[in-house]
Amino acid sequence: MEFLLFLLRRVLWSLLVLVGLSVVIFLIARAVPGDPARMALGPTATQEQVTDLRHKLGLDRPLITQYGLFVAALSHGDLGRSLLTERAVTDDIRESFAATLELVLATIFLALAAGLPLGIAAARWKDRWPDTASRLVAILGAVTPTFFLALLLQLLAGYVLHVLPTTGRLDPADPFHADITGLITLDSLLEGRFAVTLDALRHLLLPATALAAATMGQMARLTRASMLEVMSQDYIEAARAFGIPDWLRVLKYTLRPSFVAPLTILGLEFAxxxxxxxxxxxxxxWPGMAAYGIRTILQKDLNAVMGVVMVSGAFFVGVNLVIDLLVGLVDPRIRIRGARA
Amino acid sequence: MTEPLLSVRNLSVEFTTYGRTNAVLHGVTLAVPERSQVALVGESGSGKTVTMKAIMGLLREPPARVTAGEILFDGRDLLRASRAERDRLRGTAMAMIFQDPMSSLNPVFTVADQMGTILKYADRRLGRQRGRAGRRARVHEVLAQVRMRDPERVAASYPIMLSGGMKQRVLIAMALLSQPRLLIADEPGTALDVTTQAQILKLLKDLVEEQHLALLMITHNLGVVRETSHYVHVMHRGRIVEAAEAQALFAAPREDYTRNLIASVPRLTGGTSFATLARTDDET
Structure with a gap:
């Protein structure tokens, strides 16, 4: 019951944030100097043609009506056309978002799989060699610029050792259309084409590692700090006196109450x-949405930019909603207070 | 005379921090016979907690180091016992009740989860067979023993949902799970209000008598000592300065330090010393 209340509050807040985001994006797009109709038609068009198009696009209506139309189109998944690719922005985003999502999911997985054990080991063996080693790896990961690590990995694994592919999501010789979820790894698994899954994973490994290094470092340090704080709590000493074995004290009694901070940061990083x-x-x-966003910004492709911002905004809100729920699951104190507040 | 259940003899402990070594316990000797209620009383920093941790095997070595003495439990010297043997006793034959109920329960697990886990590993150490349902039943049984009116609801609760007094009773229940022979209570109820503390002490005394446990009560509060103990050890600067029957100690303290300690208890009425209060109480 208390959990349902907690959930309801969070969902309502997220909706509110999304409405706010849509208003802001809409206003910014309208506030940008220049008439979109004039920009679309070019300098040689007559004033009559421009007025005509303004009318067709609804630009001569009051701002509030325009916003209504924008939201109505948005609810149908219509974000207009991209000037850059001359395709529907929705289609561009659908494909590139799946590519980015797959990359980011792999990144988060790597960051957690490496960062969490490093942090736990550092906290368990504080000031001994595992702590020092973990610190070294974490700091290296955090301070190495992403572009440098990306190039380094590409050089090493691709050109020197020839063990991993360095570009794209798949080997072009082996075409595969991910049309279930858009995630090649998942779709190929669902269709039982395991060779494709393996190839997609091989393509993911280098970019995901490059992207994961900084987050991994953050995870390791944050997990260590949170765990050390919890380890000094009375209830950990009490667990020792009640005969709870060492490994369980670390992996259950300490890790779970320590997990809120790393989880929250992970959510922000993810989004x-x-x-x-x-x-x-x-x-x-990598044919992803982040790269698409940069290209459209440089081309002043407003529809596409608005679409990218809206989608990443919605994603940010969605991920944080999930994280809030997970945090509530991990820590009953937050859940109970959240329902009372 | 029969061998006491717990006998600490000539225990000395030192701590080394930042290259400096300080002796903290100087030849502490105390005994807790079977089914007796013994108090260890002293001011903050007198070495009570270190003594207790040494008995429970909770001292971190380093920085701590036991330099001399023995701790006999049921005739076996714990300081020379194997680690496995110590682990077997901790939380089972000897259990401890923590001082601050607010911070001694893990905030993210239910009472049932925490008590069930304690029981599961206690069973494992002792080679006892008991299933999930058996553990559940035992948890409810012990919660009922500490006078919880609705054990099932308490078991399903997270600590944040319980009052301070209830948390303290949960901690007592945790200590009782495996039917210990020796219960060590570290200033129980100090963090609670006076009424609740009185209830907790009464409960503790009743439980100890019902279940024939030996109790070592560690406290700075002479009022608590008078309520709960037969025998008192007064500790000061790492030494036991006086040890006597509770009544005798309050009636006629031999040492200056004990006299000062008794005199330092805040008085409710002007001019009436704690000692005279104790005497009037004895008469009634």
Whole structure:
């Protein structure tokens, strides 16, 4: 019951944030100098043609009506056409978003799989060699610029060792259309084409590693700090006196109450990577939305930019909603207070 | 005289921090016979907690180091016992009740989960067979023993849902799960209000008598000592300065330090010393 209340509050808040985001994006697009109708028709068009198009696009109506039309179109998944690709923005985004999502999911997985054990080991063996080693790896990961790591990995694994592919999502010789979820790894698994899955994973490994390094470092340090704080709590000493074995004290009694901070940061990282993955996407020719966003911004392709911002915004809100729910699951104190507040 | 259940003899402990070594316990000797209620009383920093941790095997070595003495439990010297043997006793034959109920329960697991886990590993150490349902039943049984009116609801609760007094009772229940022979209570109820503390102490005393446990009560509060203990050890600067029957100690303290400690108890009425209060109480 208390959990349902907690969930309801969070969902309502998220909807509110999304409405706010749509208003802001709409206003910014309207506030940008220049008449979209004039820009679309070019300098040689007559004033009559421009007025005509303005009328057709609804630009001569009051701002509030225009916003209504924008939202109505948005609810049908219509974001207009891209000037850059001359395709529906929705289609462009659908394909590139899936590519970015797959990359980011792999990145988060790597960051957690490496960062969490490093943090746990560092906290368990504080000031001993695992702590030092973990610190070294974490700091290296955090301070190495992403573009540098991306290039380094590409050089090493691709050109020196020839062990991993360095561009794209798949080997072009082996075409595969991911038309269930858009995630090649998942769709190929669903269709039972395991060779494709393997190839997609091989393509994912380098860009995901490059993107994961900084988050992995953050995870390791944050997990260590949170766990050390929890380890000094009375209830951990009490668990020792009650005969709870060492490994269980670390992996259950300490890790679970420590997990809220790393989880929250992970959520923020996850969502912001959708927009910030462009360096890695450009280096590895990954056909993702972050790279698409950068290209459309440089071309002043307003419909596409609005679409990218709206989608990453919605994604950000969605991920944080999920994280809030997970945090509530991990820590009953937050859930109970959240339902009472 | 029969061997006491717990006998600490000539225990000395030192701590080394930042290259400096300080002796904290100087030849502490105390005994807790079977089914007796013994108090260890002293001011903050007198070495009570270190003594207790040494008995429970909770001292971190380093920085701590036991330099001399023995701790006999049921005739076996714990300081020379194997690690597995110590682990087997901790939380089972000897259990401990923590001081601050607010911070001694893990906030993210239910009472049932925490108590069930304690029981599961206690069973494992002792080689006892008991299934999930058996553990559940035992958890409810012990919660009822600590006078919880609705054990099932308490078991399903997270600590944040319980009052301070209830949390303290949960902690007592945790200590009782495996029917210990020795219960060590570290200032129980100090963090609670006076009424609740009195209830907790009464409950503890009743339980100890019902279940024939030996109790070592660690406290700075002489009022608590008078309520709960037969025998008192007064500790000061890492030494036991006086040890006597509770009544005798309050009536006629031999040491200056004990006299000062008794005199330092805040008085409710001007001019009436704690000692005279104790005497009037004894008469009634």
């Amino acid at each position: 912001s990577m959708i927009g910030n993955a462009f360096v890695v996407e450009l280096v590895f020719s």
